[in-house]
Structures are given as structure tokens and as C-alpha cells.
Amino acid sequence: MEGLFDLEPAQAEERFVALGGRPFHARIARERVLAGGEREYAGMTSLPAGLRDRLGVQLPILVGAELGRRRAPDGTVKLLVGFGDGVAVETVHIPSRTRGRGATLCVSTQAGCPVGCPFCASGKEGLARNLTTGEIVEQFLRGLDVGPLSRAVVMGVGEPLLNVENLVRALEIVRAELGIGSRRITVSTVGFPDRVRRLAAHEPRFQLAISLHTVDQEQRDQLVPAMAGIPIDEVLAAGDAWFEATGREVTYEYVLLGGANDTAGHAERLAARLAGKRATVNLIPYNPIAAEEWHRPSRERVDAFAQALVSRGLVATVRWSRGVEGDAACGQLRLERARA
Numbered sequence: 001m002e003g004l005f006d007l008e009p010a011q012a013e014e015r016f017v018a019l020g021g022r023p024f025h026a027r028i029a030r031e032r033v034l035a036g037g038e039r040e041y042a043g044m045t046s047l048p049a050g051l052r053d054r055l056g057v058q059l060p061i062l063v064g065a066e067l068g069r070r071r072a073p074d075g076t077v078k079l080l081v082g083f084g085d086g087v088a089v090e091t092v093h094i095p096s097r098t099r100g101r102g103a104t105l106c107v108s109t110q111a112g113c114p115v116g117c118p119f120c121a122s123g124k125e126g127l128a129r130n131l132t133t134g135e136i137v138e139q140f141l142r143g144l145d146v147g148p149l150s151r152a153v154v155m156g157v158g159e160p161l162l163n164v165e166n167l168v169r170a171l172e173i174v175r176a177e178l179g180i181g182s183r184r185i186t187v188s189t190v191g192f193p194d195r196v197r198r199l200a201a202h203e204p205r206f207q208l209a210i211s212l213h214t215v216d217q218e219q220r221d222q223l224v225p226a227m228a229g230i231p232i233d234e235v236l237a238a239g240d241a242w243f244e245a246t247g248r249e250v251t252y253e254y255v256l257l258g259g260a261n262d263t264a265g266h267a268e269r270l271a272a273r274l275a276g277k278r279a280t281v282n283l284i285p286y287n288p289i290a291a292e293e294w295h296r297p298s299r300e301r302v303d304a305f306a307q308a309l310v311s312r313g314l315v316a317t318v319r320w321s322r323g324v325e326g327d328a329a330c331g332q333l334r335l336e337r338a339r340a
């Protein structure tokens, strides 16, 4: 079902008029949601009662429903949000480790994912469909209801650049009306070169992360199946083009899979390919999911990999996943429900 945030402001005004309201009613409603925290028309007493009723049925503010919620001991809250046609996505609210600094919201852009990375729960079931602009905005509204937000990462279910139009429209609302600046919004992609270049031309610029995972072509074709046949050189060239166009460094994401892509040789080859680039490598020790062939490397091995990059002049960070306890690892709430 179409929701309020699937419409551009001018379209919303037309729809309000068609439902018996006035254009300014649409502006009031939008502001009450984005700035006032309202989530239902019922509380908007400055709108005529009949209009509120019609809007609630025909143009709801939230079109989804919360199907599940897990809170990890570190305060991370994972939401499972379902939409009318039976699809569900995950949204994760990750509080800052520094008190009072707000939280990062990790949002999804697709129901399922067509990329099919074999280590990822979200890719197991393939793609159901793209999320609408309103469904992406809704994740932010639900995240705000958990607690204040200071950053966003588009790293949830789906490949953002395969749904880039809806995503960019949603992020515009988030940036302009929820006050999360474009420098504090990171879009994470597997790096389709032409799409990276197109996003670089978009103003304002967001931050870009490219999931690399290995620089061995054959292994990357296996770890990122939808990119099979696209040379790693082209992905890196698109990253360079991004930096030239935007002046913003690319973060290369690298999921460390124990025994698969975490050897000293892998680190050496990665360092050689990224030598001289203004970029950061973000190492993500694999987040284990039940009954899978992959496992998380030991802390010593992760540290050794990071050190090998740093000693070759790269900037490397390690991101240990949060909210990983029990079955709350990435993509699992959704997968569990689908299996049930």
C-alpha cells in the first residue's frame, strides 16, 4: 500500500485535496511526523476529523508492522518490519558507545537480496522486491522511536545501488527533514562500477563503502556472485573515480572469513592492490550464523591481518559486529521467520 512518504510533497498535497483536505494540511501532517514524532493522523487535531479518518485508511503514515524485536545486552535493537505483501526487512538501532551521542541506524533497501553472497543470511532467499521510498523512510521513523539518531548506514538487507532511485529520495528526506547530514550517511555497495559513478554525480554526496572481501578474482566471483565477471580492477577504478569526483575517501569493507580470506597472503595482496589510494579498509570479522560453513577468525588472526595492512601503509579499522548474541546476527530474524 502507498504511504505518505511514497509521495513527493506536491503529490501529497494533491492527494490530501482529493481526500477533502487542503494543501497546507499535507504540510502540517508531514511536519508533525518528521519534526514532531507523530506516527498517526489521529493525534493531528488541526486536521479535520473526517480527513484524518480517510488518510488513515488511504494514505497511512506507517505502512508496515513491527513483527519482531531483539535487544542485545549492549543496547543494540534489531527490528523486523513486515509490509503488506508479506515481505519483511531488518532495521538495526546501534547506540553510540559514548553516552549522549545518539545512535547509528542500519537500514535495508530491498526485501531479500539478489547478490547472493554465500556467507550472508540476507542473500539466502534471493530478491523479493525493492523497497519503496516510504518503506525506507519508515525504517528511520521506527528507528527514531527506539532512540535519537546521529548516523545512518545503508548496510541492511539488499544491495542499495540496485534500488538507488528510491534510496536517494528517502535519504533526501532523512537529510533535509530528519537532520542527519549527508556526511553521516554511508551507502554500502558491492561496487557495480557504473552505478558507483552515477552516485558520485549526485548532490549532496553521501559516504561510500565498497564491500571487497578479497582481491583474488576467482574468490570474489564466489563470494559476491552477482559481480562475477566484473574485474576487481574496474571496481577499484570506480572507487578512484568516486574519490576524484567527491573528494571523499572510499571505505573498503572486508568481511574476514576464518580460513578463507584471512591469510597473510590475502592481507599482502590486498595491501598491494590498495597501495597509494586514499582509502580506509574496514575489517569485519564474520558474524557467525547457525549451520553454515563459515566461521569467525580468532582475535589474534584479525589483529594480525589488520597489522599487516597498517605496516604496509594502509589505514585499517576493525568492526566487531554488535548485537550478535544468540540469534540476533545480521539477517537472521528475517531468515528465521521465513523458515518458520
Ligand code: SF4
Residues within 6 Å of the ligand: 113, 114, 115, 116, 117, 120, 121, 122, 123, 124, 156, 157, 158, 159, 190
Ligand atoms: S552481504 Fe549484502 S550484498 Fe551480499 S547477499 Fe548479503 S545483503 Fe546482499
